[in-house]
Amino acid sequence: MTGIDDLPIRDELRGKSPYGAPQLDVPVRLNTNENPYPLPEPLVRRIGERVTEAARELNRYPDRDAVELRTELARYLSRTGGHTVTKEQVWAANGSNEVIQQLLQTFGGPDRTALGFEPSYSMHGLISRGTGTGWISGPRADDFTLDVEAAKAAIAAHRPDVLFICSPNNPTGTAVEADTVLALYEAAQAAAPGPAGALVVLDEAYGEFSHRPSLLPLIEGRPNLVVSRTMSKAFGAAGLRLGYLAADPAVVDAVQLVRLPYHLSSVTQATALAALEHTDTLLKYVEQLKTERDRLVTELRTIGCEVTPSDANFVQFGRFEDSHAAWQAILDQGVLVRDNGVPGWLRVTAGTPAENDAFLDAVRAVLKESKR
Secondary structure, rough: OHHHHHOOOHHHHOOOOOOOOOOOOOOOEOOOOOOOOOOOOHHHHHHHHHHHHHHHOOOOOOOOHHHHHHHHHHHHHHOOOOOOOOHEEEEEHHHHHHOOOOOOOOHOOOOEEEEOOOOOHHHHHHHHHHOOOEEEEOOOOOOOOOOHHHHHHHHHOOOOEEEEOOOOOOOOOOOOOOOHHHHHHHHHHOOOOOOOOOEEEEEEOOHHHHHOOOHHHHHHHOOEEEEEEEOOOOOOOOOOOOOOEEEHHHHHHHHOOOOOOOOOOHHHHHHHHHHHHHHHHHHHHHHHHHHHHHHHHHHHHHHHHHEEOOOEEEEEOOOOHHHHHHHHHHHHHOOEEEEEOOOOEEEOOOHHHHHHHHHHHHHHHHHHHHHO
């Protein structure tokens, strides 16, 4: 039987595994950082109305530039991100992964490199390799934060064309201070292999869940800084697949060189616009999840776990001698969490109060059994 490596695939893809988390039928699923709250019925009805309107013109291509959607995303960012942006500074795509892919297609590619600080969002490296961009893993401190001097040394040594900074970071939940971002941005420009500098991508997929304000204002006066966002988490719309970025208008112009024609369907645009009409309601769910996230941190520490401080809608906890065995033991209790491959640690998504209670009960049972 033919295997992947028997095919004439690119060398940098050989031996790699596709991104994915287990999709198991268990009572409590807290492994993929989804928002656990279904969309409210008024929003569901509004989506139906918007999609019905769009369906009447499905014989036509969608708005290629998604002008109305980008306008509303700019309005949302301006209201919640602490910095005014225009539609010319915003671009949207099919999930933040396509945003990242378009950025790497534009600013990465063969004979160019991207650097990120691992453990972090694994798709940064996977998409880099998928676009022919060399991937370099930079260091994190033992507590999973960024050591500025060590990070600057890695940038100076490797001179990346693209630098990824994830805040809050997935899977650790740790946030990055503005001063750190600025220091690494300047280091990347100073070390850049070309005269135009290096692109710095600040991944804020979980930004709405943070204890601290968005780093969006940092894009002012920094044409090579991009903030990437998603509607999958805070908007409870993982099934929508809508991501977006904010940056200098020149960056928006540049990614359009590689975007596929009419890449955002009329239905996607209509659904996203409906969700943006209900921002205030959806952000109330975010506040509930932040409270539950903080409760998980407190409760896990109380029962004897180590916990990484979290600014996201998930919590990294441990430490286990065998993290995969601990993952299986929790699964045996009917609760699915994430084993990210970080030795000694697991990650749990903040769910509803009842889901979180079930998770905590499962961890208590596993810890009790391990002490026998």
